[in-house]
Amino acid sequence: MKLQQLSVFLENRPGHLAEPLALLSRKGINILSLSLADTADFGILRMIVRDWEQAAQALKADGWVVKLTEVVAVDVEDRPGGLAEVLQAAGKAELKIEYMYAFSLRRNNRAALIFRFEEPDRAIDALSAAGCHVIEAEALFAAVE
């Protein structure tokens, strides 16, 4: 039920984000979604890609510091309140969210919410029990194609 997210360490310098992205583009790796966390000195680029093993290897071989993290994807209807309902369920179950980001899926007017929970397994159980639709990696990738 969990999804592998790639994180890449970046220095906070102009034009710096382009380099790892250009590398993935040369390798023909498509990015489903990404989010960027940044501070004054450094940033963390987080990405969801289908071929995460290949992407991680290519980035490491090019000298980037890469980390794989398990995240949880929840599929919601793309309408006002879609996110709020999931957050309420997470709040009730006292799930700690490190960070999250979202993107629209191309089909059926739906959106995917990517959550980095402190305890991903407990989060999956709690959200599923609350009626949220936790989406599997394969289903997520299929939904964007």
Next chain:
Amino acid sequence: MLSERWNDVEGGFHPASAPDYLPVERLREVQLRRLRAVVTRAYDNVALFRSRMQERGLTPADIRTLEDIGQLPFTVKVDLRDTYPFGLFASPMSEIVRLHASSGTTGKPIVVAYTREDLNVWAEVMTRTFASCGLHRGDIVQNAFGYGLFTGGLGAHYGAEALGATVIPVSGGNTERQLMVMKDFNVSAVCATPSYFIHVIERALDMGLDLRELPLHTGIFGAEPWSEEMRRRIQEGAGIRAYDIYGLSEIIGPGVGSECEHQDGLHIFEDHFYPEIIDPETGAVLPDGEEGELVLTTLSKQAMPIIRYRTRDITRIITETCACGRSLRRIRRVGRRSDDMFIIRGVNVFPSQVEAALLAVEGTLPHYQIILTRDHGLDQMAVEVEVTPEVFSDKVRALEDVRAELAKAIEQIIGIRVALRLVEPRTIARSEGKAKRVIDKRAI
């Protein structure tokens, strides 16, 4: 020089190490004889040395005992710059068969020269270095010291060849090729700067190669100061024994001293290089056991005899005899150089202190650089540290914690608040595989 015979290949004691075990009285006798000859040679052929002797009213005949060396004038690095390029040569060019030069980060480089006989001595001391680190005929040595004007590459090369080992002259850089060679050629020993080899280990991990599974058993590291903590990481990360060697171009290059199997201080090849420890402030000779600046005199060099060279390296002579039984005296490994030291807000700081603080934090690597700036008259110290996969996290807070932990570790050791920046791997420049530790941008 004694070499291994056909029936010696089992390993153990290497015949080339025999001169390391000379009885002390014989060693002192050889040293005095060679000292007198080298002082005479320098006096007769090097104008700068002769004039300094004359200023003190000294002639070579005044050297009657080894202790008399204390009367001789020092040679300092500036002397080599001032006499650039050939002013300290004691042989005609027709006798000189090799020149090397320092990389010269500031101003002119310094030039050093070798006669045929000097090259033979160099190969001998490097052979003794490798023998002391447990290498034998049959070992396959990957020499990742830079080849060229730098003395490291060729110095190690000829020594390993004279030992009878198989030498791969791969030189520095191109880490992927280094790893390919290491794996495909069944390399058993590697020569490199310690900071570069740490990088090789990391790169191997990235490529899914575990160096501990290769035949590699020995690493010979020099050309820059490194710590016991770095040794531990290299030994564990690569599954090898890591030895420290010592040398400097002004004296000969690598081959001035080496650790033995006990890894407890470096034996100086005293029959060719005479060591003294002096008080760096007063120049007074200190008794064995006291810490001070290492001063070296070349006892055999023909092309460029160097009398009482102030190395700027801070160490001490170990008074106890080594468990290996060598009569050669040992120095403590050089952790700091007096000219690496910088002063910030009145505090003396050595890069090795910063390194020790960084390595105390789990998962870090000694890839760092210190940047000194002056802002409205106040000195500022920033430390850039390369991020490793071990400390990297997808969480901003976790990375901020690492940053704060590193900054605090440094502050606790040197007592100064530093700005700590995490940087991408390989952003810190390395020249000849030597890491440049301090960039001083303060306008004086």
